[in-house]
Amino acid sequence: MTKPLADQKRPLQVAMVAGEASGDILAAGLIKEIKRHHPDVHCYGIGGPLMQGEGFDSLFPMDRLSVMGLVEVLGRLKELVGIRRQLGDQLIQNPPDIFIGIDAPDFNLGLEKQLKAAGIPTTHYVSPQVWAWREGRLKKIKRSVDHMLALLPFEASYYQGHDVDVTFVGHPLADKVAFSPDKGKARQSLSIARQGLVVGVLPGSRKAEVARLGELFLTTARMLRKEVPSVRFIVPCANDKRKVQLLQMLENYKDLDITLFDGRASDVMAASDAILIASGTATLEAALHKRPLVVSYRMSALTFAIAKRLVKVEHVALPNLLAGRELVPELLQDEATPENLCKAMQRALFDQAYQKELVHEFEKIHQQLKRNASELAYGAVKSVIESHHATKCA
Template structure:
């Protein structure tokens, strides 16, 4: 790998915590390749710590479902217009949209039409629902970076330039997880079993799933009094909301954390988790999980009719079968979630088999993702420079 003496200026937008992790890793990898790197756009705390300048708080882009974005639409459109004007007036060498496809793809399309190269990092679930978006993606994106292998195959079939980079979390998380050390760090006494509760990082998720997950925890605890629970809050706002919820659950032995979700999952014997990127993290930590999700009734009615796959969780999508329980919407009750969790404790053979499959998947995704993503970005920049030189000649 050689260092480029030319300065590089990148526009970037990440809309939630998982994108912040990816963006920070990519920035660090690009800093190894360029002596001077300037990054600005919408960035979370990890990206800002890596040197990115955020023009808007990332939290303002974190919306869920189909109805909530409509309520916030005027604000979101204003942010996008401001970003577009900023980048068109001050063109970066490259724009990278990280996930958040409903926000980023339209921005990428307008920037690409203005002559700015665009990369989209993390494929939208276009293979699962709203498959017609592939046409917009082709117009908006010069290069797609996918985290999962089956996604890259889909883009190749539709002639969209793509690179499968693997997942940075698969590189970061060790193949062997020290559960005992994690419990010691969290202050758990020896003995008993631990369930981690992860109701999501967005406010809407915590409002819908937080009470449900605590009710499921109470259902389990009444049947196994030695069970303990750990509940990580994604940020300070979620911490305040979860503290308020826990006031009604003083009978539960729960450790509430601000952040540190990975340590919470590492300490657990099983995890009750909202469907989303964190299910992949749980897989990489080799933890049996029950995946649940709820959204507003209107949003779910629309979403369920548009879905083209029988699964919503990443472990099941990777396996292409029912590897872990998915319990959604009206079927997600304290009893159904609790019973699925306790099955892992009652059937050790099932649990051991699941852990072995998770280990195989971990190794498939362990590909030095941030470095591969940076390589793809550099190749795109080099090809653009070469084409411009050829045009000049």
């Protein structure tokens, strides 16, 4: 077991904020690693069910931070600013040993700036996509963050080139997902037949995502079933609210052979022959499961128009970004039609040469990202705390 950090006269105090399901996964892994070295640590702030399962004390509901889009956030701005102000005041009055912002840069960077100015060391886990758009945030990052924890190799190179302390930790999903996932075992765990074509459908974890993509994906599923009558569909529900939302939609799709699961996203991916999926972190998990996937997304017209002018990269799906080329189709906004999605899904299901190429490329991505991320992240966090203590005692 690691010795207590220098000059630590009380249990280690670690404040964190995660804003959505992917951040909850990352933070839960880090909390578990911190607890392995410091069993009496107190981790608190804003987090989700996985973090709370590791003993995290969430002072506000995480789902209040789960909002996507430049325009969509305006309707929640007053509430978000209020939560950030309350949390910032609490942390400054009772300073933690470190603050770790997990993704959610629009919320966390402002909070990190406030805390760093008050003498609290800060670390940010998951780089904001400054390499893709809004590069002006780099100045804010330098003022707000003592150390960046990067999940992707090109992110670390970017920060090193801009004189920001950074550690490339890899991605915890690459540590978690088996290199050769067992489709049969996954189907058995979900109590579905081992034989037959199965398509995983993942329309996102946020209410707005499911509202924009749910009907689109279900209509695509209906169209695909007309072409492939034997296909069945499986859908993981991110939480109870999303399950209710999807069940309401399914009232109009009773002709589909479709099964909903509470969570179980990883098992759904492993059990699938191909995956129809919303753009986001889940696209990387699908690739790590070595399954062909079709990526889609819709947002408000104004948000999309603004983003299109600002984004500097050619691709949005993480597998494509990591490969530096389009491995999997990205059908966004006006291109996201049932016809286009159905055609792409048929290729994903039946083009064996394409499937073989994808598996080869996905294996390379997996090897690149498998680095024991939570352990490396803990080591970086520990170094920041110790450096801060040494400076205070100098």
